[in-house]
Amino acid sequence: MIDTDQRVSMDTQQDLPDGWRWARLGDVCEGRITTRDPRTDPDKPFTYVDISSIDTTAKTICEPKALLGGDAPSRARQVIRAGDVIVSTTRPNLNAVAIVPSELDQQICSTGFCVLRARTSIDPSYLFAFVQCREFVESLSALVKGALYPAVTDGQVRDQLIPLPPSPEQRRIAALLTEQMASVARARAAATAQLAAAMALPAAYLRAVFEGDEARKWPVRRIGDLTQTCSGSTPSRTRSDYFDGAIPWVKTGELIDGVIQDTEEHVSENAIRETSLKLLPPGTLLIAMYGQGQTRGRTGLLACAATTNQACFAVLLRPECFETAFLQYWFRHGYDRLRNESEGRGGNQPNLNGDLLRGQQVPLPSPSRQRHIAAALNDQMAAVERTRDALQQQLDAINALPAALLRQAFNGEL
Numbered sequence: 001m002i003d004t005d006q007r008v009s010m011d012t013q014q015d016l017p018d019g020w021r022w023a024r025l026g027d028v029c030e031g032r033i034t035t036r037d038p039r040t041d042p043d044k045p046f047t048y049v050d051i052s053s054i055d056t057t058a059k060t061i062c063e064p065k066a067l068l069g070g071d072a073p074s075r076a077r078q079v080i081r082a083g084d085v086i087v088s089t090t091r092p093n094l095n096a097v098a099i100v101p102s103e104l105d106q107q108i109c110s111t112g113f114c115v116l117r118a119r120t121s122i123d124p125s126y127l128f129a130f131v132q133c134r135e136f137v138e139s140l141s142a143l144v145k146g147a148l149y150p151a152v153t154d155g156q157v158r159d160q161l162i163p164l165p166p167s168p169e170q171r172r173i174a175a176l177l178t179e180q181m182a183s184v185a186r187a188r189a190a191a192t193a194q195l196a197a198a199m200a201l202p203a204a205y206l207r208a209v210f211e212g213d214e215a216r217k218w219p220v221r222r223i224g225d226l227t228q229t230c231s232g233s234t235p236s237r238t239r240s241d242y243f244d245g246a247i248p249w250v251k252t253g254e255l256i257d258g259v260i261q262d263t264e265e266h267v268s269e270n271a272i273r274e275t276s277l278k279l280l281p282p283g284t285l286l287i288a289m290y291g292q293g294q295t296r297g298r299t300g301l302l303a304c305a306a307t308t309n310q311a312c313f314a315v316l317l318r319p320e321c322f323e324t325a326f327l328q329y330w331f332r333h334g335y336d337r338l339r340n341e342s343e344g345r346g347g348n349q350p351n352l353n354g355d356l357l358r359g360q361q362v363p364l365p366s367p368s369r370q371r372h373i374a375a376a377l378n379d380q381m382a383a384v385e386r387t388r389d390a391l392q393q394q395l396d397a398i399n400a401l402p403a404a405l406l407r408q409a410f411n412g413e414l
Contacts, residue, residue, distance in 0.1 A: 017412035020165045026158030029127070030117040035077040038108060042070030049080070049109040051088055054096040058185065059132055061098045064107070075110045083124040086113040087131050087157055091150040094140050099128040114157040123167065125174035130162050133406045163410050173409050184401050191398055195391040201384045206333040209373055210363070218365045224358030227318040230278055231289070231354060232308030235271045242271035247279065248306035252291035255300040255312070257332050260286070267307055277307045283317040285324040287331060290351040297338045297352065299331050313357050319367065326370035329377050330362055 016022070038046050048065045050073075055062040067076075080086065082105040088096035090112050100109075109115065116131070118124040130136060139160060144150045165173070209215065223229065232250070235242035243249075245268025254263055271277055286300045290311050300312075301324060308314060317324050331338070338360075342352045364370065408414045 016163055017165065019169070020163055020412060022161045023121075023164045024158065025116060025127075025160050025162055026155075028119055028122040028162070028164065029158065030119060031158075033115045033117065034079040036079060036108070038067075038069040038072040038076055040069070042068060044069045046072070046076075047104060047107040048072065048076050049086070049098075049100075049104065049107065049113075050075070051090065051093050051096050051110065051112055054088070054093075054098050056093075056095050059097055059099075059128075061101065061104065064104060072108075073110075075112060076108050077111050078109045078113065078115055080107055080109045080115060081105055081117065083118065085116040085118070085124065085128045085131055087116060088112060089114050089140075089152050089154065089157060091141070091144050094137050094144075094152075095132075097128070097131045099124065112151075114154040116157075121167070122162075122164065123170040123174050125178065126170040127162070129174055129177045129406060130410060132402070133410060134403045135407075136160060163412070165412070173414055176414060177405060177409055180405050181402060184398060184405075187398050188395065191391060191395040195388065195395060198384060198388045198391055201387075202332075202381055205377060205380045205384075206329060209377065210330060210333045214365075215363050218363040220361045220363050221321075222358070223315060223360045223362055226321050226362070226364075228316045229354065229358055230314050230316070231310050232278060232312055232314070233276045234309050235267060235275045235277065239271075242267055242275070244268055245271065247272065248304055249277075250286060250300065250302075250306050250308040250312055252288035252295050252298070252309070252311045255286055255288045255291075255295065255298040257299050257328070258301070259303045260300045260306065261303050263306065272307070278314075279305055279307055280314050281305055281317065283319075283324050285315040285317075285328050285331075287313045287315070287352070287357060289313050289353060289357070296342065296350065297331070297335045299328050301325060301328050313352070313354060315357075321367065322362075322364055323367060323370040323374050325374035325378070326364075327362065329374060334360075 038044065045066060045068055048067050049061055050065070053061050053064045080100045082100055082102040084100040086098055086100065086109055088094055116127060118127050140152050140157065143152045143156050145152075164170070237243075243265060245266050247267050247269070248260070248263040249265045249267045250260060250263050251265070254260060267277065272279055280302060282302050282304055284302045284306075286302065286308060288295045288298045288311060290296050291298075315324065315327065338352065339350070342356065343350045365373070405414070
């Protein structure tokens with residue numbers, strides 16, 4: 001009899017098709033899993049499956065570890081068999097599930113898995129499909145306890161309910177799901193490859209401009225000789241009136257190689273008058289001198305008058321000499337080179353600085369040619385962005401298919 005207070009992974013009030021029934025996982029799977037400590041035989045090799053061995057997208061065991069008994073971690077205890085379904089019991093890895101392939105028969109998995117070994121009343125592939133359901137994972141997530149090691153128990157996994165059709169129907173559903181999931185995987189791989197190709201296009205366009213035969217003929221000018229440059233500052237946070245204005249104040253995290261229309265924070269006229277902040281005109285090019293992760297070397301082109309913090313290097317516009325949009329593309333092309341040049345600067349954090357940036361040698365054609373190139377690159381980048389958005393939407397739709405297919409399957413609609 002099912003305890004009415006028991007948490008379940010599916011809605012037990014839903015009507016099941018004729019011949020289906022609800023069953024506890026613990027009633028359709030074997031209750032005792034053999035354990036052994038491989039450290040008692042330190043010279044005997046074994047293969048160990050832990051959480052890091054699971055590909056959570058493909059739901060497969062991809063990187064089991066070949067070890068000697070003496071190398072066994074303390075959690076390497078459970079002896080697995082081909083066809084076993086293993087379910088992670090630790091957060092945030094509750095979606096780490098896999099079915100044990102024949103080559104890992106009689107090997108060992110971590111005690112961080114609940115091992116579900118199907119009895120004759122349930123098809124292993126049907127069981128494996130069920131533990132991939134979003135509802136199953138969400139049900140386990142609701143039961144997680146523990147601050148240092150948030151987890152569920154094997155007993156809580158085994159208490160979950162599964163909608164169980166007759167054996168021939170289980171095999172039909174499992175076979176159909178296997179076929180459909182393989183189709184989804186192929187579609188995902190194709191969409192992922194297309195998206196990766198689209199992501200590579202901007203760099204290819206920039207190489208074509210700045211590494212082509214034409215670029216080799218352009219005169220080279222030092223940025224510091226072309227125009228004025230400066231950096232910004234941070235007004236005192238103790239002066240609330242400095243941050244209650246409408247003047248955009250740019251931080252390096254907002255430099256993402258695009259155009260800056262507005263900013264997260266704004267400063268007041270008081271801040272401009274009473275501090276070293278400089279109001280920069282639209283068209284100013286900004287380069288991040290330091291920042292976390294990939295920020296250092298990123299750019300932003302002001303579409304409005306704005307100020308910046310001290311980590312932003314500003315190149316003021318001088319349209320008779322150069323087009324700042326062209327210069328931005330040149331910096332984008334040289335992003336990796338510039339970061340390499342700045343390695344080892346700034347103590348523990350590699351930083352760019354004004355001297356290094358002013359000393360950059362820029363190949364510059366005529367201003368009219370720069371404007372033509374920048375306009376062409378703008379069109380190409382916009383087209384790439386549209387393509388990337390469409391491909392990402394396609395990939396998102398593909399990634400949503402497994403959950404929809406599994407829901408249909410266990411509602412008896414497949």
